[in-house]
Amino acid sequence: MFVDKVRVFVKGGDGGNGMVAFRREKYEPRGGPAGGDGGRGGDVIFRVDEGLRTLMDFRYQKHFKAKKGENGRSKSQHGKNADPLVVRVPPGTVVKVADTDEVICDLTRHGQEAVIARGGRGGRGNIRFSSPKNPAPHVAENGEPGEELWVDLELKLLADVGLIGYPSVGKSTLLSTVSHAKPKTGAYPFTTIHPNLGVVEVEEGRSFVMADLPGLIEGAHEGVGLGHQFLRHVERTRVLVHVVDMSGSEGRDPYQDWVNINKELTMYRESLSRRPQVVAANKMDLPGAKENLKQFKESVGEEIPVYPVSAATREGLRELLFAVADLLDSIPDEVFAEETEEERKVYRSREPEEAFTIRKENEKFVVEGDRVEKLVKMTNFQYDESVARFSHILKEMGVEDALRAKGAKVGDTVRIGDMEFDFQE
Structure with missing residues (x-):
């Protein structure tokens, strides 16, 4: 699991x-x-x-x-x-x-x-x-x-390449075809509900890690569908392979699919819009795919590399994988490190310890604050000198004067943490 x-x-x-x-x-x-x-x-x-x-x-x-x-x-x-x-x-x-x-x-x-x-x-x-x-x-x-x-x-998975796209466009089939990964596949939306990783080996001894990520839908940046569960993993990938069902077998327009997914990426994190991306025009073996591909290329322009493939028949996969490997080789690690430098910093802000606050609860005066509560836990009350030191520190902190200002009188009950005692001048 x-x-x-x-x-x-x-x-x-x-x-x-x-x-x-x-x-x-x-x-x-x-x-x-x-x-x-x-x-x-x-x-x-x-x-x-x-x-x-x-x-x-x-x-x-x-x-x-x-x-x-x-x-x-x-x-x-x-x-x-x-x-x-x-x-x-x-x-x-x-x-x-x-x-x-x-x-x-x-x-x-x-x-x-x-x-x-x-x-x-x-x-x-x-x-x-x-x-x-x-x-x-x-x-x-x-x-x-x-x-x-x-x-x-x-x-957030660490992978070189992330497969993105609508549900049922063939991402899992593509991963299982080019690697030894065995993700679940099926003819229904959201077959993949968890990311899958596979190592893709290209000729010339090159290899990279590819992640099949759960499908996106409109509103994913707001958590709709698998929304944030999916987008969290996209942040770590160096290259995005946008898988598009070029046959339109689900009744959607391939170009509009491409536009919608990129919009979701940008609205989730603006830096994702600058992530290197190639398009895998999948399901080219189905009717209508070639006509849609021509129109798709005209719409996206020449800047976006589009590779016609069929994950089912393996058509065009060799060219796609070589292109992805070349793109990975052309991206210096320093570029990706700079882009995510702020996200990867290890830090922990520490709030200054508050002095104390006093409130009245029924007939008791409750003193709250990190420092005074820690003082109670660290005082060994079995020794009179420790008790005297505890009282002296409270006085130096101004707790005694603050209690008196709140109306505390001799004999009133004061609680600090788990300890209760009678107020004394």
């Missing part, structure tokens, strides 16, 4: 907790702090594997969580960092944030990697909080939570 779009959950590993410990060596019963830091949580990394051609595996595993870092230990020993979780994806995978459609990365080359969810840093042990004023602190941090998010994976 071909799968080209899935949604999965990824989570970086939490950092290990820092430790409160003290030296208890001979002759030093009251030694200084010796609690080590926790190890860093593992990252979730997507890596391209050229042996994969589909996102099928992600239908059965949708959650990917990296391991937590090791907790800090006594004798100032730091916890071990967790190994990253490496997830294999096929070349041509675009990773987007599910909620916003923000592109995280576009993975195209074998071995290319991108960090999708970063692991949290390890919590600091009490050796980090030692100072002349407090040489033996009972303070340690919990590990930082790892990043977590839902992402959409979209596969």
